[in-house]
Amino acid sequence: MTTRMAYNPLSFVLTAEGFQPELAPPLSQILSIVREAGYDGIHADIPAGTTPKAYLDLLAEHHLVPAPGYFQSQFDDRDNLATTIETARRLAADHAQLGLDRIFIADQFGADPRRIDTPAQGVGADSQRLSRIADGLAQVAQAMAAEGVVPCLHAHVGTRIETVEETEFVLDRIGSDILLVGPDTGHLSWAGADLNAFLARHVGRVGAVHIKDYRRDVAARVQAEGQGYHAAGAAHIWTEPGRGSIDLEAALAALAGFDGWFIVEVDIADQPTVPESARVAAEWLQPRLDARRAA
Secondary structure: OOOEEEEOHHHHOEEOOEEOHHHOOOHHHHHHHHHHHOOOEEEOOOOOOOOHHHHHHHHHHOOOEEEOOEEEEOOOOHHHHHHHHHHHHHHHHHHHHOOOOEEEEEEOOOOOOHHHHOOOOOOOOOHHHHHHHHHHHHHHHHHHHHOOOEEEEOOOOOOOOOOHHHHHHHHHHOOOOOOEEOOEHHHHHHOOOOHHHHHHHHHHHEOOEEEOEEOHHHHHHHHHOOOOHHHHHHOOOEEOOOOOOOOHHHHHHHOOOOOOEEEEOOOOOOOOOHHHHHHHHHHHHHHHHHHHHHO
């Protein structure tokens, strides 16, 4: 594995008004934009009705390769756990056909609506519920790892694995042979983590990274005004790397022992257009990754 930079094209469909997939250009145009911005790869998401081989061929036409994708579910839903395991297993098998051995995994966004209404504060924390989530997630992780793709735990604001304490609880409960860490610099920071300490503590277990920046002043205002997750997004809490409140230089230094995918994620573009957002992010991150390769 060598250090590489990818892009999550979420910004093409996510706006201040919510998901608007009808606004997205055709996939081939998205891939051209991502490649022209300077990325090596793109967050893997095989279009419905196609195959891993066809998707690989399409990416190759645009001189891109797939980077780790994403799986989320309610892992404490015992009634549907068997279905969740099978869905995750099939996704892992597809990832393996794409040549990937990592995937991000997260609790279902919005499973506890209180965490959407009152984000990044660990509202309603429940150790018994978290134990059930960890138990179900362990079974899912085992099935994915059996396909040769090890999931990487992604703490995400608005989920029930939101805080550092919740993240550490799950990591302690599940072995590193079937669950790695997929840190998101933005979500961890918004949830109050000592980001660099967390990264340094787990660098040997990191499987893939989301590079995301956030604005601390927006987070403070959202909390003071009692606003929710979606209002924070619309207020551009997220921004391109290097433009927000996170010391991402220090975060990259804490990840010096990691060699793998760095995936840029902005959610709602914080530039006039999505192509400009992708380019601004790449222009900040690429030279820093080049410096890592040269070191």
